[in-house]
Amino acid sequence: MENMNIKKLAKELNLSVSTVSKALHDSYEIKAETKEKVLALAKQLNYQPNPFASSLRRNSSKTIAVVIPEIAHNFFSLVINGIESIAEELKYHVLIYITHEIPEKEEQIIRHLLNGRVDGILISSSGTSNNNAHYHELVQKGIPFVFFDRANFDVDAPRVTTDDYQAGFQATEHLIKSQCKHFAFLSLSNQMSAINHRKDGFLAALKQYQIEPSHVHIIEAGTDETLSFQIIRDFLQPLPVSLGIFSSVEKLAIQTYHICKEIDIMIPKQLKIISFSNLPTAALLNPALSTLTQPAFSIGKEAALLLFQSIKNKGKIQPITTLPNVVLKSTLFIRESTKM
Amino acid sequence: MENMNIKKLAKELNLSVSTVSKALHDSYEIKAETKEKVLALAKQLNYQPNPFASSLRRNSSKTIAVVIPEIAHNFFSLVINGIESIAEELKYHVLIYITHEIPEKEEQIIRHLLNGRVDGILISSSGTSNNNAHYHELVQKGIPFVFFDRANFDVDAPRVTTDDYQAGFQATEHLIKSQCKHFAFLSLSNQMSAINHRKDGFLAALKQYQIEPSHVHIIEAGTDETLSFQIIRDFLQPLPVSLGIFSSVEKLAIQTYHICKEIDIMIPKQLKIISFSNLPTAALLNPALSTLTQPAFSIGKEAALLLFQSIKNKGKIQPITTLPNVVLKSTLFIRESTKM
Numbered sequence: 001m002e003n004m005n006i007k008k009l010a011k012e013l014n015l016s017v018s019t020v021s022k023a024l025h026d027s028y029e030i031k032a033e034t035k036e037k038v039l040a041l042a043k044q045l046n047y048q049p050n051p052f053a054s055s056l057r058r059n060s061s062k063t064i065a066v067v068i069p070e071i072a073h074n075f076f077s078l079v080i081n082g083i084e085s086i087a088e089e090l091k092y093h094v095l096i097y098i099t100h101e102i103p104e105k106e107e108q109i110i111r112h113l114l115n116g117r118v119d120g121i122l123i124s125s126s127g128t129s130n131n132n133a134h135y136h137e138l139v140q141k142g143i144p145f146v147f148f149d150r151a152n153f154d155v156d157a158p159r160v161t162t163d164d165y166q167a168g169f170q171a172t173e174h175l176i177k178s179q180c181k182h183f184a185f186l187s188l189s190n191q192m193s194a195i196n197h198r199k200d201g202f203l204a205a206l207k208q209y210q211i212e213p214s215h216v217h218i219i220e221a222g223t224d225e226t227l228s229f230q231i232i233r234d235f236l237q238p239l240p241v242s243l244g245i246f247s248s249v250e251k252l253a254i255q256t257y258h259i260c261k262e263i264d265i266m267i268p269k270q271l272k273i274i275s276f277s278n279l280p281t282a283a284l285l286n287p288a289l290s291t292l293t294q295p296a297f298s299i300g301k302e303a304a305l306l307l308f309q310s311i312k313n314k315g316k317i318q319p320i321t322t323l324p325n326v327v328l329k330s331t332l333f334i335r336e337s338t339k340m
Numbered sequence: 341m342e343n344m345n346i347k348k349l350a351k352e353l354n355l356s357v358s359t360v361s362k363a364l365h366d367s368y369e370i371k372a373e374t375k376e377k378v379l380a381l382a383k384q385l386n387y388q389p390n391p392f393a394s395s396l397r398r399n400s401s402k403t404i405a406v407v408i409p410e411i412a413h414n415f416f417s418l419v420i421n422g423i424e425s426i427a428e429e430l431k432y433h434v435l436i437y438i439t440h441e442i443p444e445k446e447e448q449i450i451r452h453l454l455n456g457r458v459d460g461i462l463i464s465s466s467g468t469s470n471n472n473a474h475y476h477e478l479v480q481k482g483i484p485f486v487f488f489d490r491a492n493f494d495v496d497a498p499r500v501t502t503d504d505y506q507a508g509f510q511a512t513e514h515l516i517k518s519q520c521k522h523f524a525f526l527s528l529s530n531q532m533s534a535i536n537h538r539k540d541g542f543l544a545a546l547k548q549y550q551i552e553p554s555h556v557h558i559i560e561a562g563t564d565e566t567l568s569f570q571i572i573r574d575f576l577q578p579l580p581v582s583l584g585i586f587s588s589v590e591k592l593a594i595q596t597y598h599i600c601k602e603i604d605i606m607i608p609k610q611l612k613i614i615s616f617s618n619l620p621t622a623a624l625l626n627p628a629l630s631t632l633t634q635p636a637f638s639i640g641k642e643a644a645l646l647l648f649q650s651i652k653n654k655g656k657i658q659p660i661t662t663l664p665n666v667v668l669k670s671t672l673f674i675r676e677s678t679k680m
Contacts, residue, residue: 071420071436072620077412084438093452096411096436098424112433257624279621280412284597286626 009041063093064307065118067109069101069126069150073251074278075296076124079148082300083122090308092119099126101189101223110134113143120144120307125152125192144310148303149294150194158310158324160303164194167292167330168201171246171274174290176209178272178338180244184217186232186252195248198276202246215240221252228252233259236271243271244338250277253289272338276330287336294330302326349381403433404647405458407449409441409466409490413591414618415636416464419488422640423462430648432459439466441529441563450474453483460484460647465492465532484650488643489634490534498650498664500643504534507632507670508541511586511614514630516549518612518678520584524557526572526592535588538616542586555580561592568592573599576611583611584678590617593629612678616670627676634670642666 010020015034023030023038066083068076080096087094095118099106106126113121114137121138123145135155138145147159175183185202188195199218206216219235221228232255236243247253253275257267265271267287274290282289306324350360355374363370363378406423408416420436427434435458439446446466453461454477461478463485475495478485487499515523525542528535539558546556559575561568572595576583587593593615597607605611607627614630622629646664 070417071411072414072417074412077410077417080411080438081440084440093437093449096438097433098420098436100424109433254620254624257621261624280594281597281619281621281625284594284601284625285621286624286628288626 009038009045012041012045013037061116061118062091063095063118064120064122064304064311065095065097065109065113066122067097067099067106068124069099071096071098073249074280075149075250075294078278078296079124079300079303082297082302083304084300085297086301086304086308092308101126103131107131107134110138114138114141116143118143120146120311122146122148122303122307124148125150130191142314144307144314146303146307146310148299150192153193156323158306158326160299160306160326160328161194162294162299162328162330164197164330165201165204167276167332168198168246169205170201170332171292172202172205172244173209174332174334174338175244175246175272175274176205176211178244178268178340179242180272181242182215182217182240182244183211184219184235184240184243184245186219186221186245186247186249186256188221188223188249188252190220198246198248221255225251225255229255229259232256233263236260236265237263239265239270245271245273247273247275250275250279250282250291253277254279257285257289268337268339274338282333283335285337287339290335290338291333292330293333295328298328302328349378349385352381352385353377401456401458402431403435403458404460404462404644404651405435405437405449405453406462407437407439407446408464409439411436411438413589414620415489415590415634418618418636419464419640419643422637422642423644424640425637426641426644426648432648441466443471447471447474450478454478454481456483458483460486460651462643462647463487465490470531482654484647484654486643486647486650488639490532493533496663498646498666500639500646500666500668501534502634502639502668502670504537504670505541505544507616507672508538508586509545510541510672511632512542512545512584513549514614514672514674514678515584515586515612516545516551518584518608518680519582520612521582522555522557522580522584523551524559524575524580524583524585526559526561526585526587526589526596528561528563528589528592530560538586538588561595565591565595569595569599572596573603576600576605577603579605579610585611585613587613587615590615590619590622590631593617594619597625597629608677608679614678622673623675625677627679630675630678631673632670633673635668638668642668 006017006020010017019030020038023035024042064087066080084094097109099109103126111134125147132152132155135152145157147157149161151159151161183206185199187199190196219231221231236259245256253273256273260267260271267273277291278293278296282291346357346360350357359370360378363375364382404427406420424434437449439449443466451474465487472492472495475492485497487497489501491499491501523546525539527539530536559571561571576599585596593613596613600607600611607613617631618633618636622631
């Protein structure tokens with residue numbers, strides 16, 4: 001069927017079947033002008049190669065997958081835009097899979113992708129350090145993949161992260177200098193590398209400024225929204241004096257705002273808060289939210305570039321010590337929510 | 341390869357090859373208990389069917405695609421959660437494709453999906469009424485698809501929409517009763533059905549209340565963020581007296597907030613604004629934003645149910661007049677931004 005169509009295209013254009021086939025596969029051997037002619041007629045005749053047959057033959061799907069924990073998170077939507085900006089150029093399709101923060105769901109998706117359905121995978125892990133068997137299977141099968149933001153540090157794969165420790169330190173130092181007396185870290189999970197690095201930065205700053213350990217609170221809010229709302233509300237009643245909150249993700253900061261509104265806690269007078277966030281409304285909130293903002297679009301771009309590099313190098317053995325590890329910087333935006 | 345693995349599973353479990361195969365394909369002929377046993381061992385032995393071979397044979401990919409204009413839009417992320425809640429139950433994978441509001445990109449994605457890569461497609465159209473050839477190709481190829489939110493009314497396909505006209509009327513009536521004198525509709529595009537229905541409701545309300553046509557402004561802000569920011573800012577300088585804005589999407593309302601902050605326009609004193617929105621921070625903005633909120637999660641669920649119905653009925657001819665057309669209601673939330 002495909003060959004028949006290629007023959008038809010070739011005849012119509014007075015080109016060889018091989019030239020048409022190469023043009024359709026965007027071969028560097030073919031002039032741009034010829035490619036354009038072939039593609040225009042292919043479109044006109046509605047030529048469609050069979051994707052399965054074509055994938056098996058060329059051993060390339062011209063598709064990459066992005067596996068993310070959730071979609072209702074401005075950080076991830078910006079990252080995806082960054083990824084697509086690179087994929088677009090290389091004429092790759094981008095498939096997005098959502099794990100809803102469920103490690104088993106992530107495993108299921110990765111296993112679904114194990115047999116060459118895509119050429120490579122970008123992963124922001126929902127997993128814990130205990131379940132990395134599926135990543136090792138990717139390594140074994142030689143399927144290129146790159147971690148971004150939430151990496152699994154027990155697995156040998158390129159990764160793009162941000163300076164979570166330093167940013168956590170900086171945010172906490174800002175709360176200390178804003179004269180907070182009690183300090184709380186809102187955690188999404190104690191099993192995620194990025195979140196833990198933020199917490200380590202938080203703890204290091206408090207230690208350096210010799211904050212009384214009894215004034216330090218780690219709140220494991222978790223990924224379930226109803227539950228985290230309850231946990232944060234319970235923590236805020238009674239309200240610790242001069243509380244400074246450092247939220248590891250924007251979702252928990254938004255919940256804190258809702259709770260403060262509900263039980264009449266005044267921000268920043270009674271409670272100061274700063275959060276990791278790419279929220280487009282951060283500056284419009286009442287009060288405007290101080291944030292640590294990750295360069296989400298650049299993270300997506302860098303991760304995609306590393307992945308396409310891996311896809312290109314596929315099969316070549318790379319020593320683990322040279323695995324790329326890109327670390328980008330977050331930016332601190334001081335707004336009303338941490339005002340003295 | 342696959343058969344060898346099935347044989348191994350069958351031998352290990354002392355079952356027939358046919359029983360194991362049926363269990364793996366979730367056949368109703370097999371007891372739940374047996375399925376569990378088979379799946380547990382399959383997981384343990386890391387049994388993976390070849391997806392391409394299996395798709396060709398069973399003629400089913402157990403995958404559906406969702407094609408949306410953008411991801412940084414709370415509406416779409418909630419819809420996707422609704423879709424996944426149904427797909428999960430039926431053990432289907434959900435692939436997400438983003439068109440970035442570019443009709444050509446949507447065409448490209450749909451054509452990429454034309455050859456049975458997925459069992460069905462959910463589409464929120466970025467297209468205009470002028471380019472629906474790719475939808476007609478889906479109809480011709482017998483690939484089930486359902487429109488949600490942004491439907492193309494020239495194409496015969498099931499659709500799930502909201503009461504955009506009525507909601508637009510209601511929002512505008514609310515602005516009129518809040519004593520606005522000038523009225524502006526912020527449009528994303530004059531080529532999208534949902535947006536146009538909102539505009540028609542807006543115009544109908546103004547007509548019914550006999551608002552002077554010179555006090556009615558249709559602002560074609562467009563989908564490009566830099567441009568729409570400029571267009572809205574230009575419209576607000578000089579500021580029409582007692583202006584009431586009805587924004588067709590939350591993105592344009594957020595831009596309006598940013599502009600008002602920048603050029604010192606007080607909301608709601610000098611300008612009132614209401615927007616279609618599923619923003620989780622709507623109630624936390626300064627001032628809190630009045631919204632028309634679509635039942636996004638339900639839209640996703642309903643659309644997925646219709647799609648799986650179509651997939652089940654595939655091949656059966658349905659008269660066009662019985663094509664399902666589900667219309668759900670939006671909810672009006674009155675907050676500070678439209679206060680008198």
